[in-house]
Amino acid sequence: MRRTIFQSEHEDFREAVRGFLAREAAPFAQQWEAAGIVDRAFWKRAAAQGMVAFAAPEELGGAGLRDFRFNAVLDEEVVATGSVGDGFSLTNDIVAPYLIDRASPAQQRRWLPPLASGDAVAAIAMSEPGAGSDLRGIKASARWRGDHYELSGAKTFVTSGIQADVVIVAARIEREGVDGLGLFLVDASLDGFARGRKLQKLGRMAQDTAELFMERVVLGPDDLIGAEGEGLRLLMSNLPQERLSIAVTAVASAERALLITREYVGQRNAFGRAIGSFQTIRFALASLTTEVRAARAYxxxxxxxxxxxxxDAAEAAGLKCLATELEFRTIDRCLQLHGGYGYMEEYPIARMWRDSRVQRIYxxxxxxxxxxxGRSLGL
Ligand SMILES: Cc1cc2nc3c(=O)[nH]c(=O)nc-3n(C[C@H](O)[C@H](O)[C@H](O)COP(=O)(O)OP(=O)(O)OC[C@H]3O[C@@H](n4cnc5c(N)ncnc54)[C@H](O)[C@@H]3O)c2cc1C
Structure with missing residues (x-):
């Protein structure tokens, strides 16, 4: 079925992004995977093309494109290119909304222009060594000291943690009369802010992921996004877009895997014929193709x-689950249909299999x- 959600401006954007990524990213994907980090110069070039924080207002460096279809186009094209790390989805789909929708005018003036120009890389740090799924278990604390906060704690699994210049950090507010989390915009050059290891991962190799440590980092009231104790609510209100973004990548990856695999089984011979002509393989691809088409429509x-x-939050959560489970099942089957070659680095399906695994986790x-x-069903 023809997709009907895009208009000509989205298609023009897709053309521009596709050309840019083919020129500026695809040839370097292996190099970035080996280095475990995407080159900062690439990021600046992408920003110059209007691909970073484009939803920000024009006067703050963006293009005022507040339409998630542009985000989706970019996420889909990143999948088509191969490995460019997670910088686009992290910045445009996850971090920028906090700055655009929730930050004060002063915070926006400070951070949006460098973000949109690619001069500053941003990250978000919720997870801790002892708290991931259960954000109420966050131990990082921001103690009120009369005229400033002192932020202390450890964060882990922070995407872009090695490169980040500014990190949105979720911490428990310690101040009389306040109970709950705050989200802080933390300048990574502040005293007391330290980066740990670049974590060795199973997949998504071009993307740096890090531990972060904060020891009595001094923050002003102006570094808090929203109100004290409002952090969890802010996180909950932005998580549906994060989950939608993951689903966009998941379905695009499943589609790509099917495309690659159809070609492969059409030219690989066994027992005197193309393996794609065996009914068991044809049925496997037919049934996965149908499931992925249904997921695409949804x-x-x-x-x-x-x-x-x-x-709403429940629909976004269900979609994320459905899309990423289907993504992994599809790619796993597609790898199997490549036989031993599917396990070899030079075949894209091998990298796709590694990269897809984390989608069911983060x-x-x-x-x-x-x-x-389940809760939305009243159960
Ligand atoms: C590559 C990567 C990048 C990431 N990037 C970021 C980032 O940029 N910023 C950030 O803050 N975090 C990031 N994360 C962290 C990620 O969001 C967490 O790993 C995830 O939320 C799960 O938390 P956890 O690892 O602590 O697992 P746990 O919470 O310990 O869960 C372990 C298992 O128990 C299950 N479980 C937990 N509670 C329940 C329950 N009530 N019922 C049933 N099952 C349950 C979980 O589903 C999971 O299967 C990243 C993680 C990875 C791997």
């Missing part, structure tokens, strides 16, 4: 719903997604 409906402000593990859906 996802496109959710993208449009989100553009109209109608995607952005909220899929078990938690089902909890959210």
């Amino acid at each position: 996802l496109d409906g959710c993208i449009l719903g989100h553009v109209h402000g109608e995607l 952005g909220g593990a899929n078990e938690i997604m089902l909890e959210i859906v």
